[in-house]
Amino acid sequence: MDLSKKQVTKLVEGCIGNERTAQETLYRHFYAQMLRICYRYLKTKDLAQEAVNEGFLKIFQHIKTYDAQKGDLGAWVCTIIIRTAIDYNRKELKFFTEDYNDQDTDEYFIDPDILSKLYAADLLKTIQQLPDATRVIFNLSVIDGYSHKEISTQLNITEGTSRWHLADGKKKLRAWLASPDNSLQPTDNTAI
Structure with missing residues (x-):
């Protein structure tokens, strides 16, 4: 409505x-x-x-x-x-603060067969499993369309830190989604 x-x-x-x-x-x-x-x-x-x-x-x-x-x-x-x-x-977010200078963070590919089997709820559930800081940056960038400059200003971090968290989030999501047992559980639960 x-x-x-x-x-x-x-x-x-x-x-x-x-x-x-x-x-x-x-x-x-x-x-x-x-x-x-x-x-x-x-x-x-x-x-x-x-x-x-x-x-x-x-x-x-x-x-x-x-x-x-x-x-x-x-x-x-x-x-x-x-x-x-x-x-x-x-206050609770902990950011990895090393600069990330890779210009092409979208070079990785997710097989369309994997994506066709997913429902939005499954994808949202998987995103929720990302570490807090990475999840926030992934949502701001991918879901809500904010630029790394806007994210860095909002979160008081460097653009490189924002890029690193986005690349890390994409890498983890790709690994979880491509796992042969379709397990959506993260393999690395270390805080960032």
């Missing part, structure tokens, strides 16, 4: 006026999608739910800054939720 421009205007004005029905409508409209996004960044569903709720609190506190001329309400909400999820676990 997409919101029309008129509905968005009315909803935003209601939230600015602290109207509970408008806030509830906004929350219910975006909740499921935002929970799925947070779950990509956080280890447990409980943490994801906490991040969503904290994100919506920020949304309601700052709704007056939303400008429909600059973009879609959904994109604005999504940006706040992603940043909240990242902030939520930033």
Whole structure:
């Protein structure tokens, strides 16, 4: 259910006026999608739910800054939720800080036969098994389309560190997905 421009205007004005029905409508409209996004960044569903709720609190506190001329309400909400999820676990993330200068991180190939057997839920489950820092960078880059420069700014790391985590995540996912027993369990659980 997409919101029309008129509905968005009315909803935003209601939230600015602290109207509970408008806030509830906004929350219910975006909740499921935002929970799925947070779950990509956080280890447990409980943490994801906490991040969503904290994100919506920020949304309601700052709704007056939303400008429909600059973009879609959904994109604005999504940006706040992603940043909240990242902030939520930033203190716990440990980044490998050696620069990575390989220019072609996409040189590896996953056999299409493997991909055709996967469902989105399986892939999401596999991504969840990546080490925390690698999972966050993989999601920001591959799923949400952020550049290494944007990731490095958001996470206060170097672009090389971002590239290394992305390459490492792709390498681990490739190995797990190509394993003959179709086991999605990581072989290396060391913290990065």
